[in-house]
Amino acid sequence: MVRFFILISVFLISCASSTSSSFTLLPERKEIEIGQSYIPVAIEEFDGLYTQEEVQNYLSQLGTTLTKHTYRKLPYRFYLVNSEQVNAFALPGGPVFITRGLLLELENESQLASVLGHELGHINARHHARFLEKMVALNILLGIGSALISDKPYGQVLIQFGQIGAQLLALKFSRDQEREADKLGIEFTLKAGYDPNGLIEVFHIFKRLEKNRPPEWLSTHPLPETRIRENTEIINSLSLFKELIKDSEDFQRVKRLVLSTKPSFDEFSKGKKLYKEGRKDLAYRHFLRSVELWEKNYQAMVYISLILLEDGRLNESFEYARKAYAIVPNVFSTNYAMGLVQFRRRDYKDSIKHLEEARRLIPDNPDVYYYLGRNWEALGYRQRALEYYKTAIELSGGTRPWEGDARERLKRL
Numbered sequence: 001m002v003r004f005f006i007l008i009s010v011f012l013i014s015c016a017s018s019t020s021s022s023f024t025l026l027p028e029r030k031e032i033e034i035g036q037s038y039i040p041v042a043i044e045e046f047d048g049l050y051t052q053e054e055v056q057n058y059l060s061q062l063g064t065t066l067t068k069h070t071y072r073k074l075p076y077r078f079y080l081v082n083s084e085q086v087n088a089f090a091l092p093g094g095p096v097f098i099t100r101g102l103l104l105e106l107e108n109e110s111q112l113a114s115v116l117g118h119e120l121g122h123i124n125a126r127h128h129a130r131f132l133e134k135m136v137a138l139n140i141l142l143g144i145g146s147a148l149i150s151d152k153p154y155g156q157v158l159i160q161f162g163q164i165g166a167q168l169l170a171l172k173f174s175r176d177q178e179r180e181a182d183k184l185g186i187e188f189t190l191k192a193g194y195d196p197n198g199l200i201e202v203f204h205i206f207k208r209l210e211k212n213r214p215p216e217w218l219s220t221h222p223l224p225e226t227r228i229r230e231n232t233e234i235i236n237s238l239s240l241f242k243e244l245i246k247d248s249e250d251f252q253r254v255k256r257l258v259l260s261t262k263p264s265f266d267e268f269s270k271g272k273k274l275y276k277e278g279r280k281d282l283a284y285r286h287f288l289r290s291v292e293l294w295e296k297n298y299q300a301m302v303y304i305s306l307i308l309l310e311d312g313r314l315n316e317s318f319e320y321a322r323k324a325y326a327i328v329p330n331v332f333s334t335n336y337a338m339g340l341v342q343f344r345r346r347d348y349k350d351s352i353k354h355l356e357e358a359r360r361l362i363p364d365n366p367d368v369y370y371y372l373g374r375n376w377e378a379l380g381y382r383q384r385a386l387e388y389y390k391t392a393i394e395l396s397g398g399t400r401p402w403e404g405d406a407r408e409r410l411k412r413l
């Protein structure tokens with residue numbers, strides 16, 4: 001009997017130690033690091049950063065008013081991205097994004113505070129972190145397999161980076177998690193002095209929009225009638241004794257500013273759609289019009305630069321890439337465009353500088369590795385070129401037109 005007992009305890013101890021490794025609690029430092037590393041990916045995915053400083057500053061100020069009342073002290077950041085989608089989302093450990101499309105649908109400051117509050121709710125309840133914790137357990141298993149078959153762990157790490165990112169940017173939360181985020185969001189907005197009814201108003205806006213074109217937000221944040229009812233009840237049960245903020249002059253001014261650039265972004269959207277369909281001549285005209293309508297639309301300039309580059313119009317391409325880079329030097333797309341055009345202009349060193357910056361921002365883009373290889377090869381660094389070609393091929397997985405060429409060069413080197 002005693003022996004049996006010992007056997008069981010040994011069994012329990014070994015179980016405990018093996019399960020504890022697969023349910024790792026993601027350290028906060030790591031959570032922050034992961035969130036930060038996907039900011040440039042999110043910016044590109046949502047058509048770039050909105051570049052009017054006044055608008056970004058306003059958003060940061062409003063966000064900071066809310067984060068004074070959050071439970072977790074984190075490096076919170078707030079970004080307005082250019083996408084016409086109606087969406088808002090957060091990344092682990094602090095970054096919060098709202099699309100231009102959503103901002104233009106909002107009617108007052110308390111609504112915007114409610115949207116930000118809700119996303120801060122997800123961060124504060126560690127919803128992203130919990131998702132990652134599940135992923136890490138899975139990755140331990142995957143890691144064993146890939147470590148055995150792969151002698152290039154670096155490539156594997158990059159592929160995992162891409163896979164995790166794709167899931168983080170389309171993260172669907174459960175009904176319970178939404179309920180929790182709503183509740184925390186109401187708490188933060190109220191403590192910051194805003195009317196929490198803004199949240200209910202936003203829900204009604206989404207419901208109205210749904211009749212024509214469902215807001216993208218709804219695809220990751222389900223909005224059944226029960227959710228509206230429950231939150232209305234929560235807000236009604238609160239004693240809203242103090243004077244609450246509904247709107248501000250600042251919000252309306254910022255919204256007017258964003259509205260004034262809408263025609264430029266409408267042209268940009270048309271151009272992007274045509275570009276994806278391969279109708280680049282037509283796309284080019286819309287991008288030009290986009291820049292005419294707003295001279296700071298850097299993402300349109302990036303596309304113009306790439307189209308001109310394909311046509312072999314190097315000098316004009318360079319002019320547009322340079323203008324775009326001057327407007328926003330710290331994003332992937334402007335460095336990528338500069339890197340490509342400088343390679344064609346045979347300024348290999350400058351090309352490397354920009355492509356390395358692009359790689360630092362988004363480390364799993366195969367084109368960046370291919371052109372880094374081409375640059376190093378042109379400068380006579382064969383070994384380095386070889387490594388970049390290898391990674392480029394590994395990451396592209398048969399999707400890029402230069403793949404045959406990269407394989408030829410690998411053989412030759």
Ligand SMILES: [Zn+2]
Pocket residue numbers: 118122173178181220221
């Ligand atoms: Zn949510």
